[in-house]
Amino acid sequence: MTYGLITKFLARPGERDALTDCLLLAAERMPRASGCVHYLISTSDEPEAVWVSEVWVDQAAHDASLKSEDVMALIGRARPLIASVAEQIPLAVLGGKGLPT
Amino acid sequence: MTYGLITKFLARPGERDALTDCLLLAAERMPRASGCVHYLISTSDEPEAVWVSEVWVDQAAHDASLKSEDVMALIGRARPLIASVAEQIPLAVLGGKGLPT
Known part of the structure; x- marks a missing residue:
């Protein structure tokens, strides 16, 4: 089953942009990790x-x-940029538009 | 700015599968609606x-x-299959893996 995960981080005050930059870099590195379809x-x-x-x-x-x-x-x-993980929801992705065919 | 939307529906008791079927059909129809990147x-x-x-x-x-x-x-x-919209979070999608290049 295709696996989904929605995570809501709360950045430490003033660190949101540094956190998004860091996570965008992680997204760039994802292609080397096999099996990653989306990391937005x-x-x-x-x-x-x-x-x-x-x-x-x-x-x-x-x-x-x-x-x-x-x-x-x-x-x-x-x-160090993360104050907390406010929400994390594992999902079973049933289908839809935007998955590799 | 790329627009994202996460919606959590609660189906009426016993109607979850009918609702997912209906939404999967909506996902199929999305290609005719221009600008839809993901509908999962x-x-x-x-x-x-x-x-x-x-x-x-x-x-x-x-x-x-x-x-x-x-x-x-x-x-x-x-x-008629939806009991409530439990959560709806509009997002500004900054980037990552899985967007059209």
Whole structure:
């Protein structure tokens, strides 16, 4: 089953842009991690909120990416910029427009 | 700015699968609506929850789609299956993996 994950981070005050830059860099590195379909970085009206919308071919691919040196290094850089993980919703992606055919 | 929208519907009891079928059909019709980049249908652990993750080239394209006959007809079919819109988060999509290059 295609695996989705919506994460809402709250950046430390004044660190939202540094966090989005860091996560956009992580998105660039994703192609080397096999199985990553979407890794989108967004903001919302809430000042410190940063949203990451992920889609992976399956949960195993997602979990394996967290063990890759690249991603672990990026997470290490992002962690000091994060005040909290406000929401994290694992999803079973049934289908729709925007998935590789 | 690329526009994103995360919507969490709660289906009426027993209607989740009918709702996901309806929304998957809406996703199929999206290509005719210009500007739709992603329209993904997902479920989560919460029994009646149905999540729609949308990305549009901009908010105008999204808003225009809601006026198209196709989409209005599909929304009309889905509405009786929906108990509530539990969450709806408009997003400014900054970038990442999975957007058309």
